[in-house]
Amino acid sequence: MEKLKLPRAIYDRLLEAAEQEAPREACGLLAGSGAAVREFYPLTNVEASAARFSMDPQEQFAALKCMRGRSWEIVGIWHSHPATPARMSAEDRKLAFMPGVSYVILSLAPACRGEIRAFRRERGGSFREQEIEFC
Template sequence: MWSAPGEVSRLVLPRIVAEAIEGEARAALPRECCGLLVGTAAGGEASAVRAVPSRNLADDPATRFEIDPALRLAAQREAREAGLLVLGHYHSHPAGPARPSARDLAGALEGGLVWLILGLEGGRASFAAFQARRDRREPSLAPLSLLAAERP
């Protein structure tokens, strides 16, 4: 279903995209927000172009997230038509750090997907990015370097 990017080592996150996600995360408190990251990938670098917010369909949205599968399909189609990729997804940790939780790790089954996590621990926003690796026996999320960028 996903056409995930190949292996990358860096995620470029334009400020305007970061601000949109942070606004969404704060509006969703005390629940997690989630959505899709659409952009490009080349030369080991993924570049976010926009965030596509999803409803959080998880049973317990305060501690987990589940992206609307219909949104995934629609975003995938629209991205392809625009020459872009669904790079992966983002979600927030309403009171925790920008680190994958045990549940996140257990759910990182789709290799190649970029995971962007926004931690709001203590009310301060911090982002961290990872990529699910399919080359391990256990699911794993490899840290990516994160470059904040002004939109060109």
């Protein structure tokens, strides 16, 4: 599996978005091409929950339109875990149904604050961790 290429500047924005939204989960889309992230679109978590997220549909639509204009695609779906490690929760696994998209989680839990991990859905429905390369 190709490594997810994540610019440091975007990582910093993810961390900032996670901190701003805590104790609720923050979420958004990572856009670019292939496995290279070029832009982050922060989206409202309409669940306003500390344990789950659901991206605002209208904001999502606007982000997709913007991506199309730049010939980008969705590289990743990102959310934060304000109090738990960067692992796919049971709920995350249930909702992560898009193949070829990286599910990226950033943790703010005290023991692993700033930890970021990416996962991809495989054929058969299991998940595999994807290495992240900062660039």
